[in-house]
Structures are given as C-alpha cells and as structure tokens.
Amino acid sequence: MRPQHLVTFPRNLHPGAWWLWALGLAAAASRTQNPVPLLLILVVTGFVVAARRSNAPWAKSYGAFLKLALIVIAIRIVFQAVLSSGSQGPTVLFTLPEIPVPSDTGIKLGGIISLEAVLRAFYEGLQLATILCCIGAANSLGSARRLLRYVPGALYEIGVACVIALTFAPQLVTDAGRVRAAHRLRGQTSRGLGSLKRLAMPVLEGALDRSIELAAAMDSRGYGRTTDAGRVSRRVTGLLVFGGLLGVCVGVYGLLAGTSAGWVGLPMLLGGCLLAAVGMFFGGRRTGRTKYRPDPWALPEWLVTGTGLAAAVTMFVAVERTPADLFLASVTQVPPVPLLACAGILIAIAPAFLAPPLPRSDRPQTAQPQQLEVAA
Amino acid sequence: MITFDHVSVTFADAPAPVLRDVNLTIPEGELCLVIGRTGSGKTTLLRAINGLVPHFSGGTLSGRVLVDGRDTRDHRPRDLADVVGFVGQDPLSGFVTDVVEDELAYGMESLGLPSEVMRKRVEETLDLLGLAELRHRPLTDLSGGQQQRVAIGSVLTTHPRILVLDEPTSALDPLAAEEVLATLQRLVHDLGLTVVLAEHRLERVVQYADRVVLVPGGARPVRDGSPEEVLVDSPIAPPVVELGRVAGWQPLPLSVRDARRKAGALRAQLADLTEPPHTAEPVAGSTAGPVAVTEHLVAGYGQTPVLQGISTTISAGEIVALMGRNGAGKSTLLKTLVGMKRPSSGRVHVDGQVPAELKPRDLLRHVGLVPQVPADLLYESTVGRECTQADKDAGVESGTTRALFERLSPCVDPAQHPRDLSEGQRLTLALAIVLAAEPPLVLLDEPTRGLDYTAKHRLVEILRDLAAAGHGIVLATHDVELVAEVATRVLVIADGELVADGSTPDVVVSSPAFAPQVAKILAPQRWLTPTDVALALADAETVSR
Structure with a gap:
C-alpha cells in the first residue's frame, strides 16, 4: 500500500477534499434553522480547524470568518427586530420611541421589540453565519489559492x-x-x-x-506556449463548460431550495455535470501544460469527503422525515434535538483524526510567541 | 551566443529611435555588464534579447537579433523561454504563484515538461541557489535578496543558456547584493551560463564582468569591450576607477584588491596631506536650536518594537546618513520623525513641535519627507499642475514650486506626465514639492534607488546647497558612496538601537560593510572620495610650485 493511503502518514491533505467536506456541512446548514444542529456544525468546523490547520498565513482566516459571522448575526437582528414591522410577535421585550412611517411600507423605526422577532432574526442569522464559517474552515484548511491549482x-x-x-x-x-x-x-x-x-x-x-x-x-x-487550438474548438469547449456549469448551478439551487419542480433538482445537476465534464475533457486535451507535484487523492481524501457528504445526506433525509424538528413552527419553544441530523453532523468531526497530520514544518508553533506580522 | 546585427528600435510616437544601428556579439559563457544613464535604452537592449521588444512592447525593430541561432523576429518571448531566462527589476511583480517551490516549477509547467524532470530540476535549483530551507515559504515573507534569488531560480529551471537581469541589486542592501552577485558569479563559473545584466551600482559588479557594453543614449553608437577599455573614458565609472584615473594607473583597477596593490605610491604621496573633515559647517546667521530631537524613542508595530530607545539630535546644516540593514528601523525612524507613526514611548520633537499631533496643513511647514517611491507624492496629470497644486498645499506664492523644480532639474516640459519623467527627475519633482513649504527638516528615504551616477552627482550638489541654506537633512540609505560624498554625520542602526553616531570618516573608514571603495584602498588614511584625493593632490602641487 502506498503511504499516501495511511491516515497516519504526515502530509497536506488535498485542498479539494477539505472544500468538499466543508461544502457538505454548509449544505447541511442550509437545510435547517434549528439552532442546535447549527451550533453543532460550528463546533465541528472549529474543532477540525484547530486540529488540522497549518502555520500558513491563510490558516488564520477562520477567526476572521468567525468575526464576520458575528457581524452578520448582529446586523440581521438589528434590521429585522428594529426596522421590520412584519415579524413582531406577542411577547414584547421593550418599547423604543417610534418615528411614524406609513404602515403599508412594512418598515418601522423603533416601536415595540418582541422576543419572537429577535429570536427569529437570531436563528436566521445563525444559519447564514454557520455557512460562512464552513467556507472559512475550508479556506483555512485548504487555501483557495492552492485549490485553484486544480x-x-x-x-x-x-x-x-x-x-x-x-x-x-x-x-x-x-x-x-x-x-x-x-x-x-x-x-x-x-x-x-x-x-x-x-x-x-x-x-x-x-x-x-x-x-x-x-x-x-x-x-x-513560456505562458501559453503549449496551448494550441483553433478558434472553433475553443468556442465549442467554452460553450460546453459554461452551459454545464450553469446547469450545475440551477441543479444545486433546486436541490437546496427543495421547493421547485422535481426536474430542476437532481436531473439538472447530473445533466450539468455531464456537459461540463465533456467540455473539460475536450478543453483539457488542448493544453500541453503539466502539473508539478500534484497532491495525491488517496484514501484520507475519500474519507474526509465522505464524512462531509454523510452530514449533508443525513440532514436531507432528516428534513424529509421530521421537517418540524428542523424548521421550528414557533421560535419561542425550546428547540428540539433532531437526533438523526445531529448524528450526521457528528460524523463530520472525524477528519480531525482521519485527515493525515501535517508535516512538522507546517505545524503551527505554539511554544514560540506568536509571530507578528512584519511591518510593511 | 547573442548577436545584434544592425539593430535599431523605435517606439510608437517616439521622434527618434531608442537604439540605433547596434552591432554586438556576446560569446558563450561571458558575464556581460550593460551600463548607461537612465533612459539611455539599457532596458530596451536587454528586452530585445528575449523578444519582449518588440513582441510585447510594440514599436519597430529593424535589423536582426539572433539568440542561440533563433531569430527573435519569428520567435515570441514564450518560444525563447527555454533559451533565455529574463528577470525584471522588481522580482515581486514577476511572481505568478505564492510559494517558493511552485514558483520554481511554474516555467516548466508552462513548457509541459514531464513531472519527474520537474521534480529533479526543482531540487537541483533549490540546492544551487541555497533556497532549500525556504522551499515552503510564501514569497511575500522573503527578504529582498532571497526574493531576487528565487526570481533567478524560477527562470533557471527551464535550463536556459542565457540569463538576462535588469538591475538585480539596485533595491538591495550591500549584503543582500553580495549574496545575489555571488550566486550569479557561481552560475557563470560552474554552469558556463551567459549572463547579461544592467546595473547602476557599478562598484558592486564591475569586477566580475568579462565585457562591458556602454549604451550612451541619445542614439549614439553603443560601445563594447573589456571593462578596462570601456571605463577609461566612460562618463559613468565606479569610485575605484575614478581614483585610478586621478592616480594615472594603467591599466585601470576594477576591484579594491587590484587598486590596493597599486596604491603604495599614492598612499606615500598622500601621507603628509590632511583629509577634508566631512563635518557640517556652521550655518551663517543661524542661532536656532536643533531641528529635531528624539529621546529614548520606542516605536514599533503591534507587540514588536522596531526602535528601542533612540536618542539623538539633528542640527540645522547637518546632512545625517542613516545606515543599517533592511528592517533595522531606518524607515520607522523617518516615519516617526514625520508623524506617520506615533512613538509608543519616548519623545520626538521636530522644529519644537510634536509631529504626530500636527495637522497635515501645518506639518509640511516643519518637516518634509521624500518617500522611497517618490511617485506616491504625485497624482496630477502634468508636471505643471503638480507644481501649482503644491503651491496651494503649502500656501506659498504661485510659481514657487515651479521655480524650485527648474533649479533642481532644468529643461523639463511642464506638460509632461509625471510618470514619463526619469527616476532622477521624479525624485527632484518630489523634492521640490516638499521644499516648497521650506521645512527646516528634510528627510529622504533611499533617494538613490534607480539613480545613475550623473543624477547622483546632481543630488549631492542639491543636498549640499540645502544644508548650506540651513536645512537639516536626514537620508536613510544603503549607498555607501553617496554617504561618503555628502554626509556630515552617520548614524548606524542595528536591531532598533543606535550602534554608531559620529562624523562620517570616524564611522565608515574602519567598517567593512559601510566603507566606501576609496577608504578601503587608502586605509588607514581617512580619504573617502576620489574628488577629495584629486583636490588634495592639486593643492599640494600648487603649493610645491
């Protein structure tokens, strides 16, 4: 067996695997507004980042994304609770001085602030914040720039x-x-x-x-030296690829929104994938470029990707079976714990152990004082 | 290896050709140095070697350039990538990836080499250039010298036969420059590479060159030959050559070592003469106190103090040179003096004021800084408008800046765009803008970056005039020859602390890193520049008659 297949062999995991894992979690987060699974996803991403991040500059980006997420939640609460008249409930927290605005606009300035409005805004903001943190985790574990190599x-x-x-x-x-x-x-x-x-x-x-x-x-x-193609073949591959990617986008939307007609979801996604693959195959043949030291795609990559996918799939199944647990009917009730969904999310914590450890030179050095940004 | 056959280059919209009728042959395995004033066409000549001129730059090239048997007329730069490696002026702006190892592989990926070959060549290149320790480091974290070596490595991996470098050491401190030049030296001697490089700092490279190509500019004919031949009457020459001319040595020495071996007689002749003191002359009619005072100054970024307790005083009429490694704190000290940075403890007073608390409107009347990139100060679309705006900013009579600029840099068309000026002209424009408000303290950050010898001489005169007029001047610089020419006092900063503070001869003569060439040749006597020696000899002659 090649050492790349061992989960204990120190190396950098393929960035694509990290992104697929994170996108799986993000997809799971997009299907629920129950704070319990959302917070669990946050914990899982934070734990894995802490366990497997390198000392590269972009590895610190998770913290930045976390801050951004908090800002998103704050803005959401302010706008929805203070400025929107539509979302208020019966439990009044306090009343602010109100500036009268014509009622048919749906906007208010000040006035009553109800618990329902604040909680709903918080839950919805939390969903967005969780998705942001998933992206942040992907970025700090496998930098976007390294991903672009592939x-x-x-x-x-x-x-x-x-x-x-x-x-x-x-x-x-x-x-x-x-x-x-x-x-x-x-x-x-x-x-x-x-x-x-x-x-x-x-x-x-x-x-x-x-x-x-x-x-x-x-x-x-030597940039572009080995790329030789006629205009027609370039156009055709371009059309195939972009048509395919468009199909993928529509398909993913259909799947995640879960509300559109049946043909928009899975069939569109598969069709788009096929089209894009054909385009990329033909387009890829025309470049004579080679790749230096590509990261291998071995067993750990499959495992990491698999756990992310597992989290997404269990969430989708859970939404089918018990939708009430994941989209709360009344925000003031104590949120139930959706066992199936939570179990799925907990699978996705496994990369903290399944992803290979980093080579010694890439590990963050905790013993030394934090390295400061060199003055520009 | 490289043949220029009746080559002329004319750019679009240019009235005259940049290069006219160049005939040049550079044989294999030579280190060829291209010298000339800024704007003389050095860069054009270099870029013609790998076809960037005219394929990339536009313009018309007549004649023929043959590189390893390939004609640049029907080979684009990318088709020559496996024959010519080209390293531009700023290594950072030529990097495509973000990690050392990937950058080395980039060229090979473009050429489509198989991965085993790439793997092997990257390892070889890492060892050849001593970059193995840095292989996983982000490119932006490297020092200037390391970046330059990575840039050289990244073109070497395609195994070119020719390496072309445009001013590889002009932005580097003396030690980093040594590092890069030693690398080039090794490539020429061990691999038999043909190296063509342009450089302003002749004193650093001329002793390594097998051939010198002088591009005089103004479409005058290009000359080439051995360094000794070309430098005999070249208008640009390093101090060691100038001293050789003064002493009448034949053939001219190119290195300190050559000159030292010939200098016995000259030292004997100079033994009884007194060296000029290189100290500030008291400013006539000025009783004012110091223009700047710092006391136990500490400043830094975040938790890292860059300056660790600097105490010094700068008086009117002084020209103070601030020297030290890159990152030693030179720029930070200048920034603190100009109020761009607040000290975290200690005191800074400039002209009796605390600079960080002054409003921008008042600041420019007390202290002025010409930044490392003078273009940062400029934003108007013509030189004329730039000057008018500066008058308005400084609240002085209109025309003041124009007059200053005319004096510093005569014969510039005011309708020109500041970007089209030469480096030297841009520097003087920035200086004129700063001087319009007549600040008692003038700071210059690396003023000789990209300046040729002529522009440097001009700068020396300007600085002396300013000091005589009662300005206090501080310049942060790596250029030891400039310091020898102009400074009346030298401060050496290392690791944020002041390690030397004294008159120029006291500080530089005995220092291996900061001594100018003349001091190294004539030590233990304390001569600093060829001009000093020439004047002293001339004086002695008139007296003896």
Missing part, C-alpha cells in the same frame, strides 16, 4: 486570473495605505471626494504597471 485545463486561464486577483487585492490595500500616508506629507487630509481621486490615480497606475510587468514575466517564462 482547476481543469479548460478553465486554466480563468484560474490564473483568479490567482493574480488574489495577489493583487491585498497589494492594492497596502499601496493605498502608503499613498494616503504620503498625501499627509503634502498637507492634505484624507477626506472627501477629491482625496479619493488623488488616491485612485497613483494606486491604479501602480497596479497597471505591475500587471504589465507580470504579463511580461509570464510571457518570457
């Missing part, structure tokens, strides 16, 4: 564009900071529309210069 050949150019955008966005922020500081030296305050124009000019010019430099560097390193 974009199929037919989509290679788009993948490269994404990678470059990911590099340039933080660079733009640094540049803007530097230029703003420089403007202070010219005696200008950084406020108002005029300052935006003054900021934009040097930053955008700098970005343009850099992109031209990068294009020259890529050209002289």
Whole structure:
C-alpha cells in the first residue's frame, strides 16, 4: 500500500477534499434553522480547524470568518427586530420611541421589540453565519489559492486570473495605505471626494504597471506556449463548460431550495455535470501544460469527503422525515434535538483524526510567541 | 551566443529611435555588464534579447537579433523561454504563484515538461541557489535578496543558456547584493551560463564582468569591450576607477584588491596631506536650536518594537546618513520623525513641535519627507499642475514650486506626465514639492534607488546647497558612496538601537560593510572620495610650485 493511503502518514491533505467536506456541512446548514444542529456544525468546523490547520498565513482566516459571522448575526437582528414591522410577535421585550412611517411600507423605526422577532432574526442569522464559517474552515484548511491549482485545463486561464486577483487585492490595500500616508506629507487630509481621486490615480497606475510587468514575466517564462487550438474548438469547449456549469448551478439551487419542480433538482445537476465534464475533457486535451507535484487523492481524501457528504445526506433525509424538528413552527419553544441530523453532523468531526497530520514544518508553533506580522 | 546585427528600435510616437544601428556579439559563457544613464535604452537592449521588444512592447525593430541561432523576429518571448531566462527589476511583480517551490516549477509547467524532470530540476535549483530551507515559504515573507534569488531560480529551471537581469541589486542592501552577485558569479563559473545584466551600482559588479557594453543614449553608437577599455573614458565609472584615473594607473583597477596593490605610491604621496573633515559647517546667521530631537524613542508595530530607545539630535546644516540593514528601523525612524507613526514611548520633537499631533496643513511647514517611491507624492496629470497644486498645499506664492523644480532639474516640459519623467527627475519633482513649504527638516528615504551616477552627482550638489541654506537633512540609505560624498554625520542602526553616531570618516573608514571603495584602498588614511584625493593632490602641487 502506498503511504499516501495511511491516515497516519504526515502530509497536506488535498485542498479539494477539505472544500468538499466543508461544502457538505454548509449544505447541511442550509437545510435547517434549528439552532442546535447549527451550533453543532460550528463546533465541528472549529474543532477540525484547530486540529488540522497549518502555520500558513491563510490558516488564520477562520477567526476572521468567525468575526464576520458575528457581524452578520448582529446586523440581521438589528434590521429585522428594529426596522421590520412584519415579524413582531406577542411577547414584547421593550418599547423604543417610534418615528411614524406609513404602515403599508412594512418598515418601522423603533416601536415595540418582541422576543419572537429577535429570536427569529437570531436563528436566521445563525444559519447564514454557520455557512460562512464552513467556507472559512475550508479556506483555512485548504487555501483557495492552492485549490485553484486544480482547476481543469479548460478553465486554466480563468484560474490564473483568479490567482493574480488574489495577489493583487491585498497589494492594492497596502499601496493605498502608503499613498494616503504620503498625501499627509503634502498637507492634505484624507477626506472627501477629491482625496479619493488623488488616491485612485497613483494606486491604479501602480497596479497597471505591475500587471504589465507580470504579463511580461509570464510571457518570457513560456505562458501559453503549449496551448494550441483553433478558434472553433475553443468556442465549442467554452460553450460546453459554461452551459454545464450553469446547469450545475440551477441543479444545486433546486436541490437546496427543495421547493421547485422535481426536474430542476437532481436531473439538472447530473445533466450539468455531464456537459461540463465533456467540455473539460475536450478543453483539457488542448493544453500541453503539466502539473508539478500534484497532491495525491488517496484514501484520507475519500474519507474526509465522505464524512462531509454523510452530514449533508443525513440532514436531507432528516428534513424529509421530521421537517418540524428542523424548521421550528414557533421560535419561542425550546428547540428540539433532531437526533438523526445531529448524528450526521457528528460524523463530520472525524477528519480531525482521519485527515493525515501535517508535516512538522507546517505545524503551527505554539511554544514560540506568536509571530507578528512584519511591518510593511 | 547573442548577436545584434544592425539593430535599431523605435517606439510608437517616439521622434527618434531608442537604439540605433547596434552591432554586438556576446560569446558563450561571458558575464556581460550593460551600463548607461537612465533612459539611455539599457532596458530596451536587454528586452530585445528575449523578444519582449518588440513582441510585447510594440514599436519597430529593424535589423536582426539572433539568440542561440533563433531569430527573435519569428520567435515570441514564450518560444525563447527555454533559451533565455529574463528577470525584471522588481522580482515581486514577476511572481505568478505564492510559494517558493511552485514558483520554481511554474516555467516548466508552462513548457509541459514531464513531472519527474520537474521534480529533479526543482531540487537541483533549490540546492544551487541555497533556497532549500525556504522551499515552503510564501514569497511575500522573503527578504529582498532571497526574493531576487528565487526570481533567478524560477527562470533557471527551464535550463536556459542565457540569463538576462535588469538591475538585480539596485533595491538591495550591500549584503543582500553580495549574496545575489555571488550566486550569479557561481552560475557563470560552474554552469558556463551567459549572463547579461544592467546595473547602476557599478562598484558592486564591475569586477566580475568579462565585457562591458556602454549604451550612451541619445542614439549614439553603443560601445563594447573589456571593462578596462570601456571605463577609461566612460562618463559613468565606479569610485575605484575614478581614483585610478586621478592616480594615472594603467591599466585601470576594477576591484579594491587590484587598486590596493597599486596604491603604495599614492598612499606615500598622500601621507603628509590632511583629509577634508566631512563635518557640517556652521550655518551663517543661524542661532536656532536643533531641528529635531528624539529621546529614548520606542516605536514599533503591534507587540514588536522596531526602535528601542533612540536618542539623538539633528542640527540645522547637518546632512545625517542613516545606515543599517533592511528592517533595522531606518524607515520607522523617518516615519516617526514625520508623524506617520506615533512613538509608543519616548519623545520626538521636530522644529519644537510634536509631529504626530500636527495637522497635515501645518506639518509640511516643519518637516518634509521624500518617500522611497517618490511617485506616491504625485497624482496630477502634468508636471505643471503638480507644481501649482503644491503651491496651494503649502500656501506659498504661485510659481514657487515651479521655480524650485527648474533649479533642481532644468529643461523639463511642464506638460509632461509625471510618470514619463526619469527616476532622477521624479525624485527632484518630489523634492521640490516638499521644499516648497521650506521645512527646516528634510528627510529622504533611499533617494538613490534607480539613480545613475550623473543624477547622483546632481543630488549631492542639491543636498549640499540645502544644508548650506540651513536645512537639516536626514537620508536613510544603503549607498555607501553617496554617504561618503555628502554626509556630515552617520548614524548606524542595528536591531532598533543606535550602534554608531559620529562624523562620517570616524564611522565608515574602519567598517567593512559601510566603507566606501576609496577608504578601503587608502586605509588607514581617512580619504573617502576620489574628488577629495584629486583636490588634495592639486593643492599640494600648487603649493610645491
């Protein structure tokens, strides 16, 4: 047996496996508004991230996503409880001074705040927050950028564009900071529309210069040398791939929304997958690029992906069998514990042990004081 | 290996060709140094080697460039990727991936090499360039010298026969530059690679070169030959060569070692003469106190203090050079002096004020900073408008900045876009803008980055004039030759602490890293520049007559 199949052999797991695992959990989260399974999903993602994250800069992004999630919940509560007149219930918590607004708009400013409105907003916000945290976990375990290496050949150019955008966005922020500081030296305050124009000019010019430099560097390193295809074949593969991906999107929507007509769900998804696969197969044949040290897809990858999928599937089954447990009829009741769904989610904690441990050099060093960002 | 056959290059909208009728042959295995003023067409010459000119840049190329038997007319840059490796000025902007190992493999992936070959070549290249420790590190975390070595490695993996580098060391501190040049040296000697590089800092590279190509600019003919031949009357020359010219040594020495071996007679001749003091002259009619004072200054980012208790005083009329490794705290000290950074403890007073508490409107009357990238200060679409805006910002009579700029950099069309100026002109424009408000303290961060010798001489004159007019000047720099020319005092910062503070000769003469070439040649005597030596010799001659 190749060592890659051992769950104890230290290596980096394929980023695709982490993303599929996280998407499975996110899909599960999208089918329930019961806070019990939602909180359980949060715990599971947090636990796995803590167990298997590396010391790379993007591995810290889970914390950022968690903060974003809290903000989402707060905004949701403020908007729904304070500004919406439709969602109030009988249990009044307190009353704020109200500014009268025509009643047919559905908007209010201040007035009564009821427990039902706050709780409903909290549960709905929690659902969104949980999905966000799943994405955050995927990003910190297998960076989006590493994932882009595995974009199929037919989509290679788009993948490269994404990678470059990911590099340039933080660079733009640094540049803007530097230029703003420089403007202070010219005696200008950084406020108002005029300052935006003054900021934009040097930053955008700098970005343009850099992109031209990068294009020259890529050209002289052989970018696009092995890609040979006629215009017709390029168009056909492009059409196939995009048609297929569109089908996949509609199919996934149908499946997750669970409300649309039957043909929108699974059949559309499968058809889209087929179309995209054909397009990618033909498109992939035209590039002569090779891949350096691709991460292997071995047993641990299957296991990790499987646990994510298991969580999603059990959730879907649970929704079919006991919908009342997962979409609460009354928000004020104590949320029931949907056993089946929770069991499924708990399976997804297994990657904390099933994913191979990281090589020593990639482990976060807890003994040393936290490494600080080097001053730019 | 590389043949230029009657090559002329004209860019679109340009009135005259950048290069005219270049005939040049660079044989295999040579390290060829391309020198010339900024804007003379060095970069165009380099880019013509791998076909970026004209395939990428546009313009018209007449004549023929043959590289390893391939004509660049029908080979695009990507078709030459396995023959020519091209490393641009800023390594960071040429990186496509984000980890060292992937970056090394990128070129091979594009060429479609089989994975076993890639695996082997990456390992070999990691060892060859001493990058094995860094293989999993993100590229943005590396130091400048390491980034430059990764950039070189990333083009070497396709096994090119020629390596072309555009100013590989201009942004590096002396030690990092050594690191990169030693690597290049090894590639030439061990692998027989042909290396073509352009560089302004001749003192760093000229002793390694087998051939020098002088691009004089203005479409005058390109000259090439052995370094000794070309440098005899080249307008740009490193201090060691200038000293050789002063002393009349034949053939000209190229390295400190060569010169030291010839310098016995010159040292004897100079033994009785007194070296110029290199200290500030008191400013006429000024009784004002110091322009800047720091006391036990601590500043940093987050939990890491970068400056750890700096106490110093800067007086009017002084030109203070701030030296030290990259990341030692030079820029942080400048930022603190200009109020961009608040000290976490200690005191900073500039012109009697606390800079971080001043409103931007008032700040520029007390202290001015020319940043490392002077273009950061500029945002208007023409030089003229930039000057008018600066007058308004500073609240001075209109035309002040224009007049200053004219004096610093004559003959610039005010309708030009600031981006189209040369590095030197852009620096002087930024300096003029800063000077418009007449701040008593002027700070410059790495002012000689990308400046050629002529522009540097001009800068030296400008700085001396400013000091004589009573400005206090602080410049953070790696350029030891500039420091030798202009500084009246040197501060060395290491690890956030002041490790040396004294007159220029006191600090630099005995230091292996900061001594200028002339000091190394004439030690233990304390001469710093060829000009000093020439003047002293001339004086001695008139006296003896």
